[in-house]
Amino acid sequence: MQKIGVVGCGLMGAGIAEVCARAGSEVVVVESDDARAESGRARLEKSLRRAQERGKLDDAGAVLERIRVVTDLTELADRDMVVEAILEEESAKVALFKQLDEIVTSPDAILASNTSSIPIMKLATVTKRPSHVLGVHFFNPVPVLKLVELVPSLMTDAQTTERARDYVDNTLGKQAITCQDRAGFVVNSLLIPFILSAIRMYESGFATAEDIDSGLVLGAAHPQGPLALADLIGLDTTMAVAQSLYEEFKEPLYAPPPLLARMVDAGLLGRKTGRGFYTYEQ
Numbered sequence: 150m151q152k153i154g155v156v157g158c159g160l161m162g163a164g165i166a167e168v169c170a171r172a173g174s175e176v177v178v179v180e181s182d183d184a185r186a187e188s189g190r191a192r193l194e195k196s197l198r199r200a201q202e203r204g205k206l207d208d209a210g211a212v213l214e215r216i217r218v219v220t221d222l223t224e225l226a227d228r229d230m231v232v233e234a235i236l237e238e239e240s241a242k243v244a245l246f247k248q249l250d251e252i253v254t255s256p257d258a259i260l261a262s263n264t265s266s267i268p269i270m271k272l273a274t275v276t277k278r279p280s281h282v283l284g285v286h287f288f289n290p291v292p293v294l295k296l297v298e299l300v301p302s303l304m305t306d307a308q309t310t311e312r313a314r315d316y317v318d319n320t321l322g323k324q325a326i327t328c329q330d331r332a333g334f335v336v337n338s339l340l341i342p343f344i345l346s347a348i349r350m351y352e353s354g355f356a357t358a359e360d361i362d363s364g365l366v367l368g369a370a371h372p373q374g375p376l377a378l379a380d381l382i383g384l385d386t387t388m389a390v391a392q393s394l395y396e397e398f399k400e401p402l403y404a405p406p407p408l409l410a411r412m413v414d415a416g417l418l419g420r421k422t423g424r425g426f427y428t429y430e431q
């Protein structure tokens with residue numbers, strides 16, 4: 150698979166486009182309008198230049214030449230695999246998969262979703278090729294974290310999953326794990342209730358954000374504490390994943406705490422807006 154498409158050039162989409170292009174694939178990224186395409190391009194450039202400055206990449210320019218950011222979905226027609234990385238909203242993803250099914254011409258092409266929590270079956274069944282639809286879920290920051298979760302639905306061909314695994318393991322040099330099509334998959338089913346517990350602890354006044362995070366960094370060797378991690382993921386995404394998990398399993402441990410909902414209402418979404426549990430320079 151050499152021709153990759155990515156839909157969405159936000160935090161995750163840009164990261165996915167970057168790692169695919171760094172691995173030698175030719176990548177077309179689609180954004181919904183010119184302004185978003187421009188900021189997506191800037192995000193990619195910044196990340197690649199930073200990798201070059203840190204000596205992790207020889208030639209950022211050569212990688213950028215393999216990436217085109219466009220606003221027309223039909224430019225994905227000739228792709229071998231398209232990875233959807235738009236906002237975590239089921240209706241938007243369903244509408245996009247219907248369009249991709251019409252646009253992407255090769256019957257062998259894979260339609261993948263980077264969703265964190267929406268059942269793959271909901272996306273597969275709106276296409277005429279459910280055997281070629283699966284979840285390919287990356288982790289933030291995509292250039293740093295090695296894991297990719299592969300999530301076949303009940304309708305996905307074993308061959309589709311194997312082709313995706315081969316690309317992830319052998320072309321991207323990451324490591325794939327596979328799990329069933331249940332909300333949250335492996336990582337978020339464990340990580341989100343942990344983050345929600347930290348938010349409840351903070352909300353109750355039990356300890357400060359700094360002390361909760363220091364506890365986990367210094368006492369359990371986590372690279373960052375749960376509240377800083379929620380800010381990195383984005384509080385809107387954290388909330389959306391929690392809601393999907395709660396809807397699927399109806400377990401109280403997945404219910405979003407009121408403080409998280411209020412922060413999302415207020416637009417305090419973490420790093421990307423400059424304020425969440427902490428404040429950040431923009």
Ligand SMILES: CC(=O)CC(=O)SCCNC(=O)CCNC(=O)[C@H](O)C(C)(C)COP(=O)(O)OP(=O)(O)OC[C@H]1O[C@@H](n2cnc3c(N)ncnc32)[C@H](O)[C@@H]1OP(=O)(O)O
Pocket residue numbers: 196203264265287288289290291292293294337340372373378381382386390
């Ligand atoms: C919600 C979902 O569906 C899925 C998810 O994404 S869940 C979230 C999963 N992510 C995590 O759990 C992240 C956990 N945190 C970490 O791994 C680390 O704290 C971190 C990588 C974010 C930052 O690490 P740090 O040591 O505190 O900071 P820093 O020294 O700046 O970075 C460490 C390395 O990562 C690199 N890095 C950090 N952020 C980066 C980014 N956005 N892009 C590229 N590289 C980055 C740095 O360049 C640095 O590399 P070198 O050591 O080779 O110089």
